[in-house]
Amino acid sequence: MNKQARLDKLKQALTAEFADKVTDVSSLASEITIEVALEDLIETLTSLRDKPDFDFDTLIDLCGVDYLGYGESEWKTQSATSSGFTRGSNRHDLVAENNDLRFAVVYHLLSMNNNHRIRVRVRIADGDPPIVPTCIDVWASANWYEREAFDLFGILFEGHPDLRRILTDYGFMGHPFRKDFPLIGHVEVRYDPEKGRVAYEPVSIEPRVLVPKVIRHDNRYNLDGKNDKKVEEGAA
Amino acid sequence: MSEIQNFTLNFGPQHPAAHGVLRLVLEMDGEVVQKADPHIGLLHRGTEKLAESKPFNQSIGYMDRLDYVSMMCNEHGYVMALEKLMNLDVPVRAQYIRVMFDEITRILNHLMWLGAHGLDIGAMTMFLYCFREREDLMDCYEAVSGTRMHATYYRPGGVYRDLPDSMPQYQPSKWKTQKEVDLLNEKRSGSLLDFIDDFTQRFPACVDEYETLLTDNRIWKQRTVNIGVVTPERAKQLGFTGPMIRGSGIEWDLRKKQPYEVYADLDFDIPVGVNGDCYDRYLVRVEELRQSNRIIKQCVDWLKANPGPVISENHKVAPPTRTEMKDDMESMIHHFKLFTEGYCVPEGEAYAAVEHPKGEFGCYVISDGANKPFRLKVRAPGFAHLSAMDEMVRGHMLADVVAVIGTQDVVFGEIDR
Numbered sequence: 262m263n264k265q266a267r268l269d270k271l272k273q274a275l276t277a278e279f280a281d282k283v284t285d286v287s288s289l290a291s292e293i294t295i296e297v298a299l300e301d302l303i304e305t306l307t308s309l310r311d312k313p314d315f316d317f318d319t320l321i322d323l324c325g326v327d328y329l330g331y332g333e334s335e336w337k338t339q340s341a342t343s344s345g346f347t348r349g350s351n352r353h354d355l356v357a358e359n360n361d362l363r364f365a366v367v368y369h370l371l372s373m374n375n376n377h378r379i380r381v382r383v384r385i386a387d388g389d390p391p392i393v394p395t396c397i398d399v400w401a402s403a404n405w406y407e408r409e410a411f412d413l414f415g416i417l418f419e420g421h422p423d424l425r426r427i428l429t430d431y432g433f434m435g436h437p438f439r440k441d442f443p444l445i446g447h448v449e450v451r452y453d454p455e456k457g458r459v460a461y462e463p464v465s466i467e468p469r470v471l472v473p474k475v476i477r478h479d480n481r482y483n484l485d486g487k488n489d490k491k492v493e494e495g496a497a
Numbered sequence: 498m499s500e501i502q503n504f505t506l507n508f509g510p511q512h513p514a515a516h517g518v519l520r521l522v523l524e525m526d527g528e529v530v531q532k533a534d535p536h537i538g539l540l541h542r543g544t545e546k547l548a549e550s551k552p553f554n555q556s557i558g559y560m561d562r563l564d565y566v567s568m569m570c571n572e573h574g575y576v577m578a579l580e581k582l583m584n585l586d587v588p589v590r591a592q593y594i595r596v597m598f599d600e601i602t603r604i605l606n607h608l609m610w611l612g613a614h615g616l617d618i619g620a621m622t623m624f625l626y627c628f629r630e631r632e633d634l635m636d637c638y639e640a641v642s643g644t645r646m647h648a649t650y651y652r653p654g655g656v657y658r659d660l661p662d663s664m665p666q667y668q669p670s671k672w673k674t675q676k677e678v679d680l681l682n683e684k685r686s687g688s689l690l691d692f693i694d695d696f697t698q699r700f701p702a703c704v705d706e707y708e709t710l711l712t713d714n715r716i717w718k719q720r721t722v723n724i725g726v727v728t729p730e731r732a733k734q735l736g737f738t739g740p741m742i743r744g745s746g747i748e749w750d751l752r753k754k755q756p757y758e759v760y761a762d763l764d765f766d767i768p769v770g771v772n773g774d775c776y777d778r779y780l781v782r783v784e785e786l787r788q789s790n791r792i793i794k795q796c797v798d799w800l801k802a803n804p805g806p807v808i809s810e811n812h813k814v815a816p817p818t819r820t821e822m823k824d825d826m827e828s829m830i831h832h833f834k835l836f837t838e839g840y841c842v843p844e845g846e847a848y849a850a851v852e853h854p855k856g857e858f859g860c861y862v863i864s865d866g867a868n869k870p871f872r873l874k875v876r877a878p879g880f881a882h883l884s885a886m887d888e889m890v891r892g893h894m895l896a897d898v899v900a901v902i903g904t905q906d907v908v909f910g911e912i913d914r
Contacts, residue, residue, distance in 0.1 A: 264755075292848060318733045321850075322859060322876040332844075332865045369848055369861065369876070373733065373749050380848065402736030405884035428538035428913060437543060444550050472552050476866045477841040 268293065271377050274314040279305060294380040299393065302383050306399050309370060309379070317370035317379065320400035323407060325414035326365045329440040336473040364391040364416055385416070395421040413438035443468055503531055506895075510539050514617045514899045517909035521886075521898070528894050533887045540913040548873040552839025553579055554652070556873070561647035563875060564911035567606040568638075569598045570853045571911070572651040574875075577757065577849035578860040579653040582842050585814060590805040591655035592758040597693070597796035598641070598650070599851070600789040604700075605634050606854035606906075607782050607789075611707060614779070614903035618720045618896075622710060630703055633696055640664050640689045654809030660800065662688045690797050697794040704786050711779070721775035725889040725901040728773060735888070736881035739856025740785065741905065744770035744778035751852040765792050775904040782906075785854075814840050839868040848876075855879055855906050877911035 268291060275283065275295060283295045283305070297305045309315045368381040385391040395418040397403045407418040408427040415436035418424060426433060435442055445468050453460035506523040509515035518539035524532040544563065548556040560571040573595060580587065587595075608627040615623030635645045640661050642648035650657050664685035667678045684695050711717045727737070732745040742749055750767045752760040768784035770777025808815045816835050817828035834840075844866040850859035856878025863872040882905045889905075890898050 292846075294846070319738075320736055321738075321857065322848075322861065322874065324861065324874040326863065326872050331871060334867060367861070367874075369859070373747065376754055378848075380846075400736065401734045402881050402884060405880060409880075426538075428541040430538070438546055444546060470550075472838060472868070474867045474869050475838055475841065477868075478866065 264291065267375070267377050271315070271375075271379070275379075278308065278312065278314070292378065292380060294382060296382050296384065299383055299385060303394050303396060303399070306368070306381065306396050309381070310399055314375075315379075316372045316374050318373055319371045320368065320396070320402050320406070321371045321378070322367075322369040323396075323403055323410065324367050325410035325416050325438070326367055327363060327414055327438065327440045328365060329363050332476065334474050334476040335470065336475050362386060364414060366393050366410060366416060368396070390415055390417045392417045392419055394419045397421060412436070415439065508898070510536075514902065516613065516902055516907050518913075519883075519902065519907065519909065523895070523898065525895065530890050530893055530895060530898060533890050533898065535883055535886050537883065537909070538913050540909040542914070544914045545873045545875060548870055550869065552868050553842060553870060554835075554839060556870075557651065558647060558649045561649060562910055563877065563914060564606075564853070564855065564858070564879070564908045565646065566609045566908055567602045567854045568646055568648055569595075569602045569650060570606075570851060570858060572649070573599060574849060574851045574853070574858045574860045576651045576653045577851065578847050578862045579842065581847040581849050582845055582862060582864055583653065583814065583840075585654050585809060585811065587655050587758075587809065588806045589759070590659075590800065590803060591807045593796050593799050593803075594656050594660065594807060595651060596758050596760060596763070597793055597800065598637075600792045600796070601634050601637055601693075603789045603854045604786055604793075605631055607786050608634075610782065610854075610903075610906045611779075614900075614906075615711065617899045617903045618717075620711060620714075620717065623707065626703070626707060626710075630700065633692075636664065636685075637689060637693060637696075640692075652808060652815060654811060654815040655807050657808070659807045660689045664689055664692050690801055693793060694797050694801075697790050697797065700790050701787060704783065704790075708783060712783075718776060720896075720900055721779060721904070723772070724775045724893065724897050725904055726772060726774045727885070727889065731888075732773070735885040737856070737885070738878050738881070739853065740778055740781045741856060741878075741882055743768065744781050745773035746770055751850060751857060755850075757849075757851065763792050763795050765789075775900050778904050841866060841868050842870075850876070853878060855908070855911075856882065858911075875911070875914055877914065879905070879907045879912045883907050883912055 272293060275293070279295070283297055309317045362384045364385045366383050366385070370379050370381065372378070383393065385393060393416060395403065395407055397407065397420070404421075404423070405427060407421055408424060410416050411418060411421075411424050412426040412428050413436055429437060435447065437446070445464050445466055447464060448461045449464045450459050450461055452458075504525045506525050508521040508523055510518040510520040515521070520536040520539065522534040522536065523530055544559050548559060557572055557575060560575045561568040563571045579585070608631045612624040612627035615621070638648055639645045642650040642657070664687070666685060667673065667681045669675045669678045673681075685692055727735070727741075727745050729745045729747050732742045732747065737745070738749070746769050748767055748769050751757070752765075753767055765788045768781045768788070770781050812828065812831040816832050817825070821828040822832050842864040844864055846861070846863045848859055848861045850857050857876065858878055859876035861874040861876065862870050865871040886901065886905070889901050893901070
């Protein structure tokens, strides 16, 4: 069976099985993504693993995503002010105001027997801290991935037996991969010869943007007319 | 009488057998490991966060520094994700060059692993033998990219430049006489492809040499047979990929199962193990050395016969040549935009995986239509493997912990990211 046929078959099986639960099935670049509601998550993942049509025996990857500031550019290129186009980028720190649907957890699954992949996304409706049930009982490899997502994004995995930080330093404060955590961090360390130990101090370097983030809607990628509307909106 | 307690032992992070900066907290009952708790993150640099702050192309160099013994394979995963998002075609010659360098990288990685694994459990000579051949392959990296390790050679749409017609030459110095230099330069007198061709001729004999030292060696077998056994079912549960899962007897290789670039046209075999112990994984990796050599040979033959472009002609993504820039205004603008602002990638997300020497290396890129990734997640094979450490060493002796670290082929550049 070729790749496209496998993909179509999986898509059919997905719509047949999860018609009521899955909120969105989309495929881009020959990858299938489904979005699941938080309360159906574990049930969906378990049947993705156990039903022979899916047979997703391996959790390839699990990661957190912070959607704060998605689609916002630092440099406006569509419209000019009375003094012309802006010349550079004034750095603005992202401030979290509304936590609704800010965080998501993305699972990448692989079936070695059926040779197909799927991506499952669960958006977390509210809350700081965001809470997701653990899938450690479905795949054992979720253990460290969930610890990583907790460490970097502060997503809590309910039922995880050992939710400690994993990548950051002992005693680290904050969750560094959140979009409102500055790239340069909050503290710097140096050896203090007077105190005879390593000292933590507030960062002294100035944050700066070397290349501003620019969003350009390119007609070459305008495959289904989706981008047309956005360009008009941007111009208006 | 006081109660008998387990003994807690700290291993690393500065230990030669820790393969970098692994810190293991071991709970010991006498000499038997009851529990292992790996502490990682001592090399965490926040690569994924850094990538969010710069244009797409500027992160290629960071990929080299993830798994710093298989540099070009990391780049490959990253550029493939971008190509998927932009729906970009890669010239066939560039695909062959990539496959050839992926396999050179696989040999580089496996030689480093074999040498270090041998050294860890008492086979000193292996290290010296392996580094002898690694040197030649490092020269290939240098010839094509100018650096011996962090190549930054792959680009979305192809590779940075075509293969060079000449190899760098050795110069006599106070360490090398004219006679020794002549001997070294003899193989380097032709083009890079001639040099690689010559390497593929002599490499199988080198692998035989490694095998005479280890494969039937009584001590080697005592240290590896029945150590760290993983059943196929458990290997899937634990997210194993690459030689780790093939050692457990599952024939899973992305180059065969989900072929990318030109792997579908090439002839090679996938070795699998039977028992899932350290010895089987050793045999799998040694056989992969031979298979990679076969692939390289096929690529060299094809590349010698088929000249052509090595990077996409799409100048919205790949820069135009210097000569075009001199007399074409549009090329000039393309160049300027590419090197100041970079290119914008259409909104969407993609996951691209390659069969990295250690397993499945994948890059998950979310783009919101900007010139920088919105989120980049690197799926490092070693991360999943190391998380199974506790399960693999439980009930083994302290000395076997070193054998298991070796067999997992951990490199902290990719685990800590």
